[in-house]
Amino acid sequence: xxxxxxxxxxxxxxxxxxxxxxxxxxxxxxxxxxxxxxxxxxxxxxxxxxxxxxxxxxxxxxxxxxxxxxxxxxxxxxxxxxxxxxxxxxxxxxxxxxxxxxxxxxxxxxxxxxxxxxxxxxxxxxxxxxxxxxxxxxxxxxxxxxxxxxxxxxxxxxxxxxxxxxxxxxxxxxxxxxxxxxxxxxxxxxxxxxxxxxxxxxxxxxxxxxxxxxxxxxxxxxxxxxxxxxxxxxxxxxxxxxxxxxxxxxxxxxxxxxxxxxxxxxxxxxxxxxxxxxxxxxxxxxxxxxxxxxxxxxxxxxxxxxxxxxxxxxxxxxxxxxxxxxxxxxxxxxxxxxxxxxxxxxxxxxxxxxxxxxxxxxxxxxxxxxxxxxxxxxxxxxxxxxxxxxxxxxxxxxxxxxxxxxxxxxxxxxxxxxxxxxxxxxxxxxxxxx
Numbered sequence: 064x065x066x067x068x069x070x071x072x073x074x075x076x077x078x079x080x081x082x083x084x085x086x087x088x089x090x091x092x093x094x095x096x097x098x099x100x101x102x103x104x105x106x107x108x109x110x111x112x113x114x115x116x117x118x119x120x121x122x123x124x125x126x127x128x129x130x131x132x133x134x135x136x137x138x139x140x141x142x143x144x145x146x147x148x149x150x151x152x153x154x155x156x157x158x159x160x161x162x163x164x165x166x167x168x169x170x171x172x173x174x175x176x177x178x179x180x181x182x183x184x185x186x187x188x189x190x191x192x193x194x195x196x197x198x199x200x201x202x203x204x205x206x207x208x209x210x211x212x213x214x215x216x217x218x219x220x221x222x223x224x225x226x227x228x229x230x231x232x233x234x235x236x237x238x239x240x241x242x243x244x245x246x247x248x249x250x251x252x253x254x255x256x257x258x259x260x261x262x263x264x265x266x267x268x269x270x271x272x273x274x275x276x277x278x279x280x281x282x283x284x285x286x287x288x289x290x291x292x293x294x295x296x297x298x299x300x301x302x303x304x305x306x307x308x309x310x311x312x313x314x315x316x317x318x319x320x321x322x323x324x325x326x327x328x329x330x331x332x333x334x335x336x337x338x339x340x341x342x343x344x345x346x347x348x349x350x351x352x353x354x355x356x357x358x359x360x361x362x363x364x365x366x367x368x369x370x371x372x373x374x375x376x377x378x379x380x381x382x383x384x385x386x387x388x389x390x391x392x393x394x395x396x397x398x399x400x401x402x403x404x405x406x407x408x409x410x411x412x413x414x415x416x417x418x419x420x421x422x423x424x425x426x427x428x429x430x431x432x433x434x435x436x437x438x439x440x441x442x443x444x445x446x447x448x449x450x451x452x453x454x455x456x457x458x459x460x461x462x463x464x465x466x467x468x469x470x471x472x473x474x475x476x477x478x479x480x481x482x483x484x485x486x487x488x489x490x491x492x493x494x495x496x497x
Contacts (some may be wrong), residue, residue: 065312070410073277076135077408078407081258084255084258091275092276093297094275096295100273100300103300103302104125105127105307107127107131110308111261112127112264112446114446116263117217119267123454124293125267125272127274129276133276136297139256141257141329142358142360144247144350145440147176147224147225149168149441150437151288166494167462171459171463174459176250176252179252180252185264188258189248190254191363193252195346196348197237197248197349199228199237200245201351206230210227224248224250225249227246233292241393251348256439259439274454279294283315285427288368289427302428303427304453305428305430306449308434308438309324309325309412310324311412318422323471324411326373326379326409328407329383330368332369333369333402335365335366355373356370359391367391369391372387389404413465414433417436420433421460429460431448
């Protein structure tokens with residue numbers, strides 16, 4: 064079963080609030096016949112669009128191939144949160160790779176955040192970028208950990224955009240009885256993810272990149288040049304960039320062993336009008352401390368956009384709205400009678416360590432994926448790093464590629480049931496509050 068077509072209609076965006084409010088681009092042509100290029104980018108999400116944009120701006124001849132529409136996958140369906148640093152916090156990274164490497168990864172994460180903000184400004188991308196993400200805790204232990212993290216970041220990293228939230232301060236932002244305090248990161252931000260992707264696509268084409276949609280890649284043959292084969296054509300290119308994330312399929316076994324697709328779900332309520340202040344009193348995004356994170360924010364037209372719940376099979380549940388309503392009501396029980404107008408799922412890529420996997424997968428082939436829910440900044444940055452590496456400047460790419468990334472146990476056949484078993488355990492811990 065191919066995840067590209069398991070839950071979606073070919074060439075169509077999902078029925079999401081993002082698609083309904085998108086700054087739509089005219090469809091790009093399907094690739095038919097043979098073309099040549101300096102670089103062939105496979106995948107039209109943040110990673111691929113960023114790579115194509117930066118390569119085209121550098122004067123290279125770039126072809127980007129997307130099986131559906133640009134921004135079709137996780138890049139156009141996610142929670143829209145542009146977080147600081149990496150997916151793992153700095154305490155975890157220091158233990159994993161040492162303090163010096165952890166500081167390097169923090170700096171790269173901040174570079175990623177600045178890159179996104181800079182691209183939005185440079186290309187005048189209308190995607191409702193707003194500052195602020197709060198991390199919220201459910202109990203005293205959660206809150207103490209978050210406050211200790213604020214101290215660490217201010218003391219050791221000189222990061223002053225972060226501050227602790229007491230229970231009262233947290234309630235003044237998010238008046239949910241579930242949360243007991245947290246932290247506020249005003250250096251982080253949130254945005255309309257699909258409009259950001261579409262803005263990157265528009266900028267890439269203006270820079271000279273050639274984009275083809277409804278162009279499913281079936282095979283990459285390494286050589287001089289590389290040959291990328293599609294339904295009705297092929298690309299001969301000196302370099303290949305794999306930017307497929309959770310939709311990689313069988314294009315590369317090395318990557319597939321380390322990046323696993325999972326599904327996540329989001330709903331958009333009806334406009335809440337005055338009730339919106341009982342959900343979020345400030346225009347910031349929220350992510351909480353559950354292992355399966357609840358994340359939410361208000362849309363620019365007054366809806367609650369709430370993400371929660373994961374699954375590890377190929378298929379989305381038949382009733383996504385009911386699946387997400389359950390965690391939503393745990394946080395906001397007073398919304399039990401509120402109508403859900405949109406409900407959608409998406410496929411993202413995760414790694415064992417919940418850190419991105421950047422790798423050289425051939426003499427002239429690079430790959431970046433596995434952003435594990437932190438892709439708004441990291442994916443865009445990874446695309447830029449691969450563009451630089453193609454041009455001979457691989458310093459940033461090499462630092463990211465040194466992150467230890469182990470294969471999932473059980474191979475592609477057994478990793479899903481093993482992960483499901485592990486996630487059942489974490490879900491039980493979430494419910495018990497331990």
